[in-house]
Amino acid sequence: METILLLVHPEADGTLARPALEALTATQAVAASLTDGRYTVGLLGSGTDAAANQIASAGAAKLLAIADERLAQARYATDAAAAEALCRAAGATVVIAPATARFNRVLPGVSHRLGGRADTHVSQLEAADGALSVTRWLYRQRLRSRLTRAQRPWMLLVDPGCHPAWQGEAGSATAEPVALPAELVVRTEVTGMKAPAADAQTIRPDAGLLFVAGAGWTKKQADGQTHVPDAEQLILGFLKQTRASLGSSKSLVDLGGEGQAVLSFLTHLNQIGQTGATPRHPKGLSTCCHGEEPHTVGWRFITERRAINTDGNCGWARGKADVLYIADAFAVMAKVNELLAAQG
Amino acid sequence: MSSGYHIVVCGSIVPDPWQTLEPVTGPSGPALKNEMMLPAVLDPWAGHALFEAADLARRCPGSKVWLVSLGPKAKLQQVMMTIGQKAAFELVAMDGPANGFTDAAETAAALAGAIEGIAGLDRTRLLLFGGWESASRGAGVTLQLVGERLGITEQFQGVDQLSVQADDRFEILERIEGGCHQVSVCQGPPAVLGWATGHLPEPKNNPQIGMQNMRLVMPALQRAKTTPIPNEGLAFAEVTLPAQLRETRIVKDQSPEAIAREIVDWIKE
Numbered sequence A: 001m002e003t004i005l006l007l008v009h010p011e012a013d014g015t016l017a018r019p020a021l022e023a024l025t026a027t028q029a030v031a032a033s034l035t036d037g038r039y040t041v042g043l044l045g046s047g048t049d050a051a052a053n054q055i056a057s058a059g060a061a062k063l064l065a066i067a068d069e070r071l072a073q074a075r076y077a078t079d080a081a082a083a084e085a086l087c088r089a090a091g092a093t094v095v096i097a098p099a100t101a102r103f104n105r106v107l108p109g110v111s112h113r114l115g116g117r118a119d120t121h122v123s124q125l126e127a128a129d130g131a132l133s134v135t136r137w138l139y140r141q142r143l144r145s146r147l148t149r150a151q152r153p154w155m156l157l158v159d160p161g162c163h164p165a166w167q168g169e170a171g172s173a174t175a176e177p178v179a180l181p182a183e184l185v186v187r188t189e190v191t192g193m194k195a196p197a198a199d200a201q202t203i204r205p206d207a208g209l210l211f212v213a214g215a216g217w218t219k220k221q222a223d224g225q226t227h228v229p230d231a232e233q234l235i236l237g238f239l240k241q242t243r244a245s246l247g248s249s250k251s252l253v254d255l256g257g258e259g260q261a262v263l264s265f266l267t268h269l270n271q272i273g274q275t276g277a278t279p280r281h282p283k284g285l286s287t288c289c290h291g292e293e294p295h296t297v298g299w300r301f302i303t304e305r306r307a308i309n310t311d312g313n314c315g316w317a318r319g320k321a322d323v324l325y326i327a328d329a330f331a332v333m334a335k336v337n338e339l340l341a342a343q344g
Numbered sequence B: 001m002s003s004g005y006h007i008v009v010c011g012s013i014v015p016d017p018w019q020t021l022e023p024v025t026g027p028s029g030p031a032l033k034n035e036m037m038l039p040a041v042l043d044p045w046a047g048h049a050l051f052e053a054a055d056l057a058r059r060c061p062g063s064k065v066w067l068v069s070l071g072p073k074a075k076l077q078q079v080m081m082t083i084g085q086k087a088a089f090e091l092v093a094m095d096g097p098a099n100g101f102t103d104a105a106e107t108a109a110a111l112a113g114a115i116e117g118i119a120g121l122d123r124t125r126l127l128l129f130g131g132w133e134s135a136s137r138g139a140g141v142t143l144q145l146v147g148e149r150l151g152i153t154e155q156f157q158g159v160d161q162l163s164v165q166a167d168d169r170f171e172i173l174e175r176i177e178g179g180c181h182q183v184s185v186c187q188g189p190p191a192v193l194g195w196a197t198g199h200l201p202e203p204k205n206n207p208q209i210g211m212q213n214m215r216l217v218m219p220a221l222q223r224a225k226t227t228p229i230p231n232e233g234l235a236f237a238e239v240t241l242p243a244q245l246r247e248t249r250i251v252k253d254q255s256p257e258a259i260a261r262e263i264v265d266w267i268k269e
């Protein structure tokens, strides 16, 4: 029989964020099929009490925790040692964790230390007839695979947005302490975070809508001129009113590197597609983007898709969007903003 | 650093993103239909790592760049013809599978073995570069595993920037959630850096670099050892092509007002 461990880390405020609670739901479902519902939770951070209390009623058989000041920083040397110690203490054969940047960085290396294997971007876990299999995408969301592994421990990093977040009463839980080795060679200090200015914070993973801007916003329009300042205003105005997340095509963000006039608030982090992000949102609206395959693979997890393009032969017309509006995005988005403003 | 860095970039090839991919079941598990016929490109994020490596080496005299690649030899050769014109490096090639179905841990073992065998590599000056994920397996685990095998515990993933400070320490920007970067200062090599996009445009072809590289690329390909990846313990229960196409409703000859109204209603639904 498997021994299941859910690994989580609290955020800076001490609580567990949504991806951790989603991984908890996934863990409970797997445990229900494989271990009569038994699973352990391992917590790592500078302080873990608030997080343990937050999931006190989730039904974990045991809580293990490493609370150590050295874990206030998300860095490889200390995080890997902590995750390794928790997995060993739990005797885990299956380790489930949210695919946060922090865990993506370290858990693959930890799997090596434990003689196991790690799979990332897991979107589904199935446990049938006592056997666990996982679903993950290959070739940048072009092929879907379901796989099993014989090696243990098997570490599974579950992508955010694939499971409902666990909801339950907070309570009071006591975790068994596990020690982080005293002697760790640490040659890295995390010195801070670089976040875009509040009004330029355009990537919003929890938004209901993804708004994608393509290179067309910077191209010459019917009057033979470019209208980049107007484009900026229209896009920012829309984002302000809808709190949508902003995505971009590669061509548009690349223009910056080529010294052309671009939308000042876009960076490579906004890029969607083959070499960009693959976010999860219920709806997506593409504007001035041609909808070419290397871009639209990034739309795999956008459920409802609409596009505005002046060109009826763009990629969106060929089965990549639910609705294509053949129209001038400048004109349409100006009206959209007006309507939104009027509706308050 | 006065004596420069020894930068090893791990990177292989992937099908050109314009190609249609179709899974088939081969004798040893899943494969791509006509895999050897598909035009290939250097794995994009590994490409960014290579361009960043070449740039760093240029700025730090005494540095050297190796590209360690496990892939089908004939395809590697094709891709090297173009990549070899963009950045100066010495190729270390292994002839084996590089598709999305090959096990990352076994690939990492092969890569680590090849790196250990590089003559003249100074492991105290080693920077292990690569893409933070491949465009085939998309595993995001290979570099960490190579790093562990080489005993490197300063590891960074989703790197967009590496700056060498006046005191030779590195400042590193890694992608984290919500469009932010985590900033770290690392005392120096050895370190593992899995690159995201970085900040350099793709270099233009430079025939001089191409000629210089080619003198070493062909012998490296000839020396490439056959490196099987048996995928021990890994079984694919299924590999499927998702339904791609939607029924697109095309709306034309409508006023911007009418379209805007429809869009606003949809957003508010």
Ligand SMILES: Cc1cc2nc3c(=O)[nH]c(=O)nc-3n(C[C@H](O)[C@H](O)[C@H](O)COP(=O)(O)OP(=O)(O)OC[C@H]3O[C@@H](n4cnc5c(N)ncnc54)[C@H](O)[C@@H]3O)c2cc1C
Binding pocket: A213, A214, A215, A216, A217, A219, A221, A248, A249, A250, A251, A252, A271, A272, A273, A274, A275, A276, A277, A287, A288, A289, A290, A291, A292, A293, A294, A295, A298, A308, A309, A310, A311, A314, A327, A328, A329, A330, B017, B041, B044
């Ligand atoms: C290895 C590789 C990786 C890649 N990775 C990515 C990736 O991750 N993401 C990505 O996006 N691309 C990627 N690409 C590039 C991709 O192939 C396209 O080149 C890119 O997506 C095109 O961007 P675009 O549609 O914004 O620009 P364009 O192709 O220039 O299209 C602009 C569009 O704007 C429309 N337009 C102009 N004015 C208006 C207006 N007033 N109203 C409405 N529509 C208007 C035009 O009709 C046109 O369709 C990759 C390519 C390769 C080779």
